[in-house]
Amino acid sequence: MRDDNGPIPLKVVVAGGFGVGKTTLVRALSEIPPLLTEEPLTAASVGVDDIAAVPGKNTTTVAMDFGRITVDDALILYLFGTPGQDRFWFMWDELARGSVGAVVLVDLRRVEDCFPAVDYCENRQLPFVVALNDFPGTTGFSAETVREALALAPDVPVVRMDARSDGSCLATIIALVEHALERTTVAG
Amino acid sequence: MTPDEPARHTGAGRRDDRVVPVYAVTGGRTRSSGRDLPVESLVLATDRWAGDLQKEHRMIIELAGRPVSLMEVGAALRVPVGVARVLVSDLADSGYLVVHAPAPAGVGGRPAAEVLNRLLAGLRAR
Numbered sequence A: 001m002r003d004d005n006g007p008i009p010l011k012v013v014v015a016g017g018f019g020v021g022k023t024t025l026v027r028a029l030s031e032i033p034p035l036l037t038e039e040p041l042t043a044a045s046v047g048v049d050d051i052a053a054v055p056g057k058n059t060t061t062v063a064m065d066f067g068r069i070t071v072d073d074a075l076i077l078y079l080f081g082t083p084g085q086d087r088f089w090f091m092w093d094e095l096a097r098g099s100v101g102a103v104v105l106v107d108l109r110r111v112e113d114c115f116p117a118v119d120y121c122e123n124r125q126l127p128f129v130v131a132l133n134d135f136p137g138t139t140g141f142s143a144e145t146v147r148e149a150l151a152l153a154p155d156v157p158v159v160r161m162d163a164r165s166d167g168s169c170l171a172t173i174i175a176l177v178e179h180a181l182e183r184t185t186v187a188g
Numbered sequence B: 001m002t003p004d005e006p007a008r009h010t011g012a013g014r015r016d017d018r019v020v021p022v023y024a025v026t027g028g029r030t031r032s033s034g035r036d037l038p039v040e041s042l043v044l045a046t047d048r049w050a051g052d053l054q055k056e057h058r059m060i061i062e063l064a065g066r067p068v069s070l071m072e073v074g075a076a077l078r079v080p081v082g083v084a085r086v087l088v089s090d091l092a093d094s095g096y097l098v099v100h101a102p103a104p105a106g107v108g109g110r111p112a113a114e115v116l117n118r119l120l121a122g123l124r125a126r
């Protein structure tokens, strides 16, 4: 039932702490409105801003950070936003498997929120870029300072972006794909 | 997203606006029968005539007139993606749909360089 000559789905994971801009980034790039899905409560707590749980109910309607970019008629890129928190790791494994890689969003006022996501990517050898979101008062930090603070490997791209700008979000995704491509060349 | 467990879904709490009652469409089966389709797997309708199928199956086939992911199928039918996976598998088995799973993996299970190059070119052209 699988057909190797058909359209190809690709995915990118968008990670980072609460309020760092995941939803903003996914919506900026997606050509479809946010999906309302009905999911079991365990899975529903992922990538979700607001869970309205009803007692006695095991599923709930959630708005996923899920976006779609139809790159061409045979290549579709999906974006999955997910909070980088320990209790969501089970979710990460499924989303990260086979993905292009991850964008780890960082709010420099709360750098530590991105540590778990960075650790995860490093441990699983998932290609990732660190995207410094342009929040007020964060321009004083250089990318190099951040690289040092996060103890990033020299090849990991650190980019600045503003999740409220479509072009900026696209540039971040492009940086990730470039990096993932380099990794395939180096590794293979 | 993970293999779902809608089996414990109770009638009492069911949303009235659900398009498809979970049990009805999956015949009580709530797990995919060993098929491990990732949630981004694409579904595309074949030209097999589907006029005699039940409504929710026809909805999926209509939706799959262009490539859509399991995630999108689940959302359109208002069922968990695990249920969408079962429905899609059944329709694929009987020839109404073709499922395009992610490209054969390159190094480390990641997409191959050729695919990434195409993706890069497509994104840069935007």
Ligand SMILES: Nc1nc2c(ncn2[C@@H]2O[C@H](COP(=O)(O)OP(=O)(O)O)[C@@H](O)[C@H]2O)c(=O)[nH]1
Pocket (backbone or CB within 6 Å): A016, A017, A018, A019, A020, A021, A022, A023, A024, A025, A133, A134, A135, A136, A161, A162, A163, A164
């Ligand atoms: N200044 C600034 N605000 C941002 C940026 N990205 C997101 N925001 C704002 O930060 C808030 C939280 O963003 P959201 O996308 O909901 O974060 P999430 O919790 O990671 O999904 C929203 O009000 C956004 O408009 C950014 O790059 N710069």
Ligand SMILES: [Mg+2]
Pocket (backbone or CB within 6 Å): A022, A023, A024, A047, A048, A049, A065
């Ligand atoms: Mg959000």
